[in-house]
Every structure is written in C-alpha cells, then in structure tokens.
Amino acid sequence: MEPSTTDIQGSTPSTDAANSIHTGDRRDLHWYIDKGVAGLVFVGGVSAVLFIIGIFVFITREGFEFIGGAMNLKEFFLSPAWRPTSDSNPTYGAFALIVGTASVTGLAVLTAIPFSLGSAIYISEFAEGRYREGLKIMIELLAAIPSVVWGFIGLVIMNPLIIEMFDVPIGLTVLNAGIILGLMAAPIMTTIAEDALKAVPDHYREAAEALGATRWQIAWKVVLPAAKQGLMAAVLLGVGRGFGETMAVLMASGHSINVPDGVFDSVRALTATIAAELGETAVGSDHYQALFTLGILLFIVTFVINLSADLVIRGIRKK
Amino acid sequence: MFEASPLNQRNKRIERGMRVLYLSMALMLIVPVIVILSVLVIKGGPAISWAFLTEDPIQGMTAGGIFPALMGTVALVIVALIASVPVGIAAALYLSEYAPDNWFTRLINLAIINLAGVPSIVHALFGVGAFVLFFEFGTSILAASLTLAVMTLPVVIVATRESLQAVPMSFREACWNMGATRWQTIRQVVLPNAISGILTGIILEVSRTAGETAPIMFTGAAFFLPFLPEGVFDQTMALSLHLFVVATQVPDVPPELPFGVALVLIGIVLAMNSVSIAFRVYLRGKKKW
Numbered sequence: 218m219e220p221s222t223t224d225i226q227g228s229t230p231s232t233d234a235a236n237s238i239h240t241g242d243r244r245d246l247h248w249y250i251d252k253g254v255a256g257l258v259f260v261g262g263v264s265a266v267l268f269i270i271g272i273f274v275f276i277t278r279e280g281f282e283f284i285g286g287a288m289n290l291k292e293f294f295l296s297p298a299w300r301p302t303s304d305s306n307p308t309y310g311a312f313a314l315i316v317g318t319a320s321v322t323g324l325a326v327l328t329a330i331p332f333s334l335g336s337a338i339y340i341s342e343f344a345e346g347r348y349r350e351g352l353k354i355m356i357e358l359l360a361a362i363p364s365v366v367w368g369f370i371g372l373v374i375m376n377p378l379i380i381e382m383f384d385v386p387i388g389l390t391v392l393n394a395g396i397i398l399g400l401m402a403a404p405i406m407t408t409i410a411e412d413a414l415k416a417v418p419d420h421y422r423e424a425a426e427a428l429g430a431t432r433w434q435i436a437w438k439v440v441l442p443a444a445k446q447g448l449m450a451a452v453l454l455g456v457g458r459g460f461g462e463t464m465a466v467l468m469a470s471g472h473s474i475n476v477p478d479g480v481f482d483s484v485r486a487l488t489a490t491i492a493a494e495l496g497e498t499a500v501g502s503d504h505y506q507a508l509f510t511l512g513i514l515l516f517i518v519t520f521v522i523n524l525s526a527d528l529v530i531r532g533i534r535k536k
Numbered sequence: 537m538f539e540a541s542p543l544n545q546r547n548k549r550i551e552r553g554m555r556v557l558y559l560s561m562a563l564m565l566i567v568p569v570i571v572i573l574s575v576l577v578i579k580g581g582p583a584i585s586w587a588f589l590t591e592d593p594i595q596g597m598t599a600g601g602i603f604p605a606l607m608g609t610v611a612l613v614i615v616a617l618i619a620s621v622p623v624g625i626a627a628a629l630y631l632s633e634y635a636p637d638n639w640f641t642r643l644i645n646l647a648i649i650n651l652a653g654v655p656s657i658v659h660a661l662f663g664v665g666a667f668v669l670f671f672e673f674g675t676s677i678l679a680a681s682l683t684l685a686v687m688t689l690p691v692v693i694v695a696t697r698e699s700l701q702a703v704p705m706s707f708r709e710a711c712w713n714m715g716a717t718r719w720q721t722i723r724q725v726v727l728p729n730a731i732s733g734i735l736t737g738i739i740l741e742v743s744r745t746a747g748e749t750a751p752i753m754f755t756g757a758a759f760f761l762p763f764l765p766e767g768v769f770d771q772t773m774a775l776s777l778h779l780f781v782v783a784t785q786v787p788d789v790p791p792e793l794p795f796g797v798a799l800v801l802i803g804i805v806l807a808m809n810s811v812s813i814a815f816r817v818y819l820r821g822k823k824k825w
Contacts, residue, residue, distance in 0.1 A: 228781075251717035255634060262635065265647040268686050272654060275665035308798070335561020343555055353811055362569070362802060363747025363811040364656070365776045368782050369798050370572055373791075403565050418770045431547045433554035437696025454653075461655025463750040468784060488657045488750075493660075495754050500669065512661040516654060523653040527646060 254513045273412050273516060280509030284439050288510060289502045299474050299485075301504040309507045311514075317484030320477050321470055322459035324395030329403040329455055334448070336403075337410035342436045360404035364464040370398045371469025385481050389471035392480040396463055397469050402455040409454055409530075413447020414440055417534060445452070446529050453526040463488040576799045583796025592762040593778075597786050599737070602770020603799055606766055608677075608772035609804075612752065613745045615681035615768060616688065621738060623685075624692025632700035633722055652690035654749040659687045663755040678768040680756025687751055688741045699730040732819050736812045743808035747801065750778040759785070775801045 288309060292298075296310025340352055371393050379388035417440050425435045441448070463486075470491065471483025493510045498505040555714040591601030614792040629645075664684030673679040703726050711721040759781050765772040779801055783794040 230598055247717050251719040252720040254722075258630040258634060258694075259625045260624050263629030264623050265644055265651055265689065268689070269647040269650050269654075271663040271666060272658065273684075274793050275670065276661045277659065279661070279665045279669075294713050332561050332564050335558045336565055339555075339558035339562045342583055352562055352566070355569065357813065358570050358806060359565060360807060361743060361747075361805055363573070363749070363776060363805055365747070365749040366798050366802050369779060369794065372783055373794070374575060384631060386648075400565070400568055407565070431551045433551055434547075436554075459655050460541070461653070461658070463655060463657040464780060479564070492655045492750055492753060493659065495664070509661055509665070511760060512658050516658050519653050519655055519658075520650055523650050524646070527649055 229391075237303040239242055266273065269498065273513075275517060276509050276512045280506050283503055283506030283510050284513075288507070290393050293510075296376040297474070299490070300461060301507055305507075307503065309488075309503075311511060312488070313476050314485055314490055314511070316476050317470065317474075318460060318466075318483060318486040319490070320391050321394045321398055321486060322456055324391060324480065325398030325402055325459040326452060326455050327405055328396060328399030330452065331401075333403045333406035333410055333455070334406045337414055338441075340407070341411050341414035342432060342440065350519045356404045356407055359400070361468050362401075364401065365468075367397050367401055368468030371465060375469065383481065387471065387481075387483060389469060389476050390481050390483050391470065394466050394470035394484075394486075395480065397465050398459045401462060401465060402458045405458055406451045409451035410444075410448050413444040413451065413533070416447060417443045446533050450526040450529040450533075453522055453529070456517050457526070460522070462489060463492050467492050468475040480523060487515055554614060571744050573802070575600075576795060576802060579792060580797075580799030584794040585757060588796060589800070593760070597760060597782055598789050598793070602775065602800065603608075604762055604764060605773040605797075606779040606800070607777045608757070609774055609775040611677055611765060612681050612684060612756070612774055613742055615677055616737065616745050617742065618683055620685035620689050620692055620741070624689050625696050625734065626698030627689075627693045629722065630698060631755040632697050633718065633726065643720030648690045648693055651686070652721050654687075656687065656748060659683055660751045660754055662686070663751060668755055674769065675754070675758075675771055676756050676758070677765055677772050680752040680774075681768075683751045683755045684748060687748065688744050690792045691741045691744055692737050695740060696730070696734045697739070699733020700726060702733065703729045709755075732815065736815050736819070739808055739812040739815070743812070744803045746808070747776055747779055747805045749774075753777060774806075 243390060269284055292310050293306060294315070295312055296306045297316075298310040299314060300306075300308045336352070336356065340349055343403040344352060348363035372389070375397065377394045378390035379385065379390065379393055421439050421443055422435050425439045430438070467489035470486060470489065472483050472485050473483040475482055477484050491511055495508050496503070498508065548699055575684055585736050588601045589606060590787060592603055593599035593605075627648075631641065631644065635644070660683065663679055663686075667673050667682050671679075673682075707729065708721050708724050711725045712718075716724070748810035756771055757777045758771040759773075761773050761778070775797065779794060779797045782789050782797060
C-alpha cells in the first residue's frame with residue numbers, strides 16, 4: 218500500500234511549513250489566489266479611468282481632422298449658420314446650437330431650483346418617518362422615467378397644452394423643453410441638496426432651537442446658509458444633467474436652428490443635432506467630423522461641470 | 537400659566553404656512569409623475585393586448601405589435617449586463633476592500649462620477665468610434681450593448697460599493713484573525729452579506745439600460761427590422777428607439793400606438809425600479825447589525 222503511505226507522509230506538516238508560519242511567510246495556494254484576485258479587481262477599478270480616457274481618445278480620433286482642417290474657430294463659436302449639408306458652401310457655426318442648449322438648460326435649472334430646494338428642505342427638516350421615505354421614493358421614480366418618454370410627453374401632452382394656454386402657433390419651444398428638462402433635473406438636484414442639508418451638524422439646529430427659533434427659521438437662517446456650497450453643487454449637477462440631455466430636447470424643443478428671442482421660440486440643442494444628423498452623414502466626411510467636434514465640446518463642458526461639483530462636495534466633506 | 541405671546545402665535549402661523557409651502561413644492565414634483573402615468577395608462581391602455589406584445593409591426597409600423605422591439609431590448613440588456621456586471625463588481629471590490637486612500641483612488645472615483653455625467657449622446661459617439669469602427673463590430677447588438685455597459689457601469693459600481701461598505705469592519709477583522717486571506721474573507725464573509733444589495737443595484741441597472749435611446753441609435757438599434765436577431769453581430773429593434781420612431785418619424789400612426797409603446801417601456805422601467813426599491817426597504821428592515 219505505497220500510495221497511502223505517501224499520502225500520510227504528505228499530510229504531515231513538515232518542519233519547513235512550521236517554520237514558515239513562524240516567519241509569517243505563507244506562499245500556499247490561497248496566497249497565490251489572493252494575489253491573483255487583488256490583481257483582477259485592480260484591473261476592474263482602473264477600467265473606469267480607462268473608459269473615460271477611451272471616450273476622449275475615440276471621439277477626438279474621429280473629430281480631430283476637422284478641428285485642424287475645415288473648422289474655423291471664429292465661425293464655429295460665433296456664427297449661427299449651421300449648414301453642413303449645403304453643396305456649394307457648407308458652414309459649421311455652432312453659435313445657435315450653443316445658445317439653444319444654454320437657453321433650455323438655463324430655463325430648466327431656474328424652474329427646478331425652487332421646487333428641488335423646497336422639496337429638499339421639506340424632506341430634510343420637516344418630514345418624518347414614512348412620509349419622508351415615501352417622498353424620497355417618489356422622487357427616485359421621477360428620476361427613473363426614460364428621456365425618450367419625457368420627449369414623448371413634451372410632444373403629445375405639453376405641446377397642445379402650451380399652444381392652448383398661451384395662444385401661440387407652436388408649442389415645441391424653449392418653454393416646453395425647459396419645463397421637461399426641469400422635471401428631469403429636479404430629482405438629482407433634490408437628492409444632492411438634501412444630502413447637503415443633512416450634512417449640517419445637528420448642534421447648529423439645537424443651538425438655534427435653544428434660542429427659541431422655529432423650524433422654518435432654523436431651516437432658512439441656519440441650515441441653508443451652512444449648506445450653501447452643497448446647494449451650489451446641486452445646481453451645478455442640475456446644469457450638467459440638462460446640458461447633456463438628448464432625446465427629450467430633440468423631441469420637445471422644436472429642433473429648428475434659431476437664436477431665440479424668448480421662451481416661445483423653437484431652438485435646437487448641441488446634443489439633439491448630433492442625434493438627428495449622425496445617421497445621415499458619411500463616415501469621415503467634414504459633417505461627420507463636425508458632429509464629433511460638437512461631442513468633444515459637450516464632453517469637455519460636462520467634465521468641467523462634474524469636476525467642479527465634485528471639488529465643492531469634497532470641500533464640504535473635509536470640513 | 538404660560539400664555540402664548542402674540543409673537544409666539546405669529547411664529548406658529550408662519551411655521552405652519554412654511555410647512556405647507558415646502559410640502560407643496562415637493563408635491564409639485566410628484567404630481568406630474570402621477571399625471572403623466574395616468575395619461576399614459578388612459579391613452580395607451582387600449583392599445584395594449586396580447587397581440588400587441590407578441591406580433592410584428594406591420595404596414596410601415598402603423599399597425600401590429602412590438603414583439604421584435606421588446607425582444608431586442610431584452611437582448612441588449614442581457615448582453616450589456618454580461619459585460620458590465622463583472623467589471624462593475626470588480627471595480628467596487630477594489631474601491632471598497634483594497635484601494636488605499638491616495639490620489640489614484642481619487643482619480644478612479646472622479647472617473648466614475650464623470651462616466652455617469654457624460655451626456656448619453658457622447659457615449660453614443662464613443663460607441664461609434666470605438667466599438668462600431670475601431671473594433672469593427674459594425675452596428676450590432678454587441679456594439680450597442682457594450683456602449684450601454686460603459687454608460688451604466690457607474691450604477692453597478694456605486695450600488696455594489698455601498699452594500700460592501702455596509703458590511704461591518706468587525707466581520708472582516710474576525711475572519712482575518714482566523715488566518716483567512718483577503719479573498720477568502722471577501723468570498724466567505726463580505727460577499728454573502730452584501731449580495732442582496734448588489735442585486736438591487738443590478739436591477740436598477742436593468743431599468744436604466746432598458747430606457748436609454750441615444751447610445752443605441754447609431755451603434756446597433758434599427759428603425760425597422762421585423763425579425764429577431766440571430767446573434768450578437770446582428771442589428772435589432774429596441775423599445776426606446778421604437779417609441780422615438782413611431783412618435784416622430786412615421787406618418788399616419790394611429791395616436792394610441794405610440795402611447796401603448798410608451799406605456800410598455802415605462803411599465804418595464806418603473807417595475808424594475810419598484811422591485812429594486814422594495815428589495816432595498818425589505819433588506820433594511822431585516823438587517824441584524
């Protein structure tokens with residue numbers, strides 16, 4: 218029975234193994250598995266960084282020839298003439314698109330600020346127990362509605378509503394897209410603002426209460442000023458959300474190239490232009506590359522917005 | 537006896553008024569959801585039938601059902617999950633269990649925030665540049681799903697990281713003291729305690745992925761394709777894009793048809809979200825520590 222003898226010998230702890238426990242050196246199978254897994258999850262962690270770099274590299278790769286060639290920087294930023302399909306003289310002025318995006322985003326954030334701030338104050342300072350949870354869940358569901366459904370709502374519900382209410386010929390306007398985008402940006406603004414209010418230490422509230430302040434006085438005069446930076450971050454993230462929204466703006470803003478005079482004008486957004494035109498361009502053409510250049514612009518602006526919001530939030534945490 | 541002074545009474549009135557004001561602000565956000573859902577149900581409800589869900593669109597998409605779009609969305613979501621869940625869980629494990637507190641970890645966190653903040657249409661451009669053209673997947677389910685996977689990666693990472701960090705440190709310390717390696721601790725102690733939270737995150741990702749339109753428009757979703765895809769290199773219809781198409785691109789669509797599509801889409805998305813929320817609430821009540 219030789220094999221079994223070796224088995225028994227094999228399972229007897231050798232002096233080497235005993236020594237290794239004392240010296241803390243433990244390079245058994247589990248040690249190697251552990252190192253292997255550590256390597257694997259590290260790759261997972263790095264992937265997020267790689268993807269961000271990848272996004273920038275790949276959109277630049279498709280758009281850089283245009284930036285160095287057919288693009289005229291002054292025309293791009295200052296001319297409202299976006300005529301990429303003109304046979305004789307295509308022009309790539311993104312000014313009207315930038316104004317379109319800015320006007321819709323601006324109106325959206327202005328609409329969303331009072332409601333998100335009010336909701337955040339109510340949830341953080343007034344609501345209790347089940348009501349608080351219920352409100353938070355409803356706001357979470359609001360955030361879950363897909364943007365194409367919002368666009369559809371702008372198209373079939375808001376459009377006739379605006380035409381009738383304000384007696385205007387067309388309802389697919391800055392106003393329509395602004396309200397829709399405001400509803401889309403409100404949940405994220407509410408959530409971030411509520412986090413900021415909750416981060417204000419309770420002894421601030423207790424000190425004010427001891428002085429006889431009522432709840433709303435505490436909310437208005439103590440908590441809000443103390444949470445100022447966090448509220449700023451909330452607004453920034455709202456701007457980021459509105460700026461990058463695509464389908465809803467495409468469907469609700471009217472999609473006509475126009476520098477608007479008021480909220481009843483149709484506009485066209487940067488994002489919507491890419492979504493509407495990319496399918497019709499030939500890969501590598503000036504038009505195709507110009508759309509990628511718009512993408513680079515969008516990437517850089519949202520990157521800066523997210524970076525500053527993150528810096529603001531981190532600054533609060535340090536305090 | 538204490539008597540309320542006029543100042544006290546005034547304060548009390550203002551207090552009550554402010555409470556109502558803030559509550560109405562919150563309700564102003566919630567009322568639209570309810571109105572929108574009711575309109576969709578009232579106008580889209582009549583369009584929905586078993587045939588609507590199981591038949592192909594006919595007559596230039598002005599009649600018939602949404603079967604290929606429904607199946608296409610399912611296919612896109614499944615492939616996207618296969619790609620993003622392992623990477624997302626690995627990233628969350630690294631951040632929660634391994635990462636030191638240094639500039640590189642901050643860089644990863646910043647990348648995750650930005651990945652979530654980049655506009656969906658920019659993700660679409662990335663998908664075209666990287667998956668469709670550079671890796672030569674063509675416009676296919678694979679290219680569209682990978683684009684969706686990159687875009688929704690932060691959802692998995694954030695949810696997983698949160699549920700990992702909710703496992704008390706003392707659980708890990710007890711396990712390390714028994715001589716277990718890091719991975720043995722994660723495998724035997726941390727993951728079993730965090731798995732339900734991770735599932736909640738994955739369900740949330742399904743909801744997010746199913747609703748996206750812009751990232752799949754140019755990477756793999758087709759306007760009209762009344763067959764089921766046979767593999768990941770085929771194009772497919774998708775519910776979200778189908779809603780856009782019937783709402784804006786096709787003439788003479790009967791009005792209840794796009795409402796029906798919207799109702800099915802929002803039904804899937806909100807159902808997934810509700811399951812995820814209910815699961816979360818249930819877990820919070822069950823937690824023993």
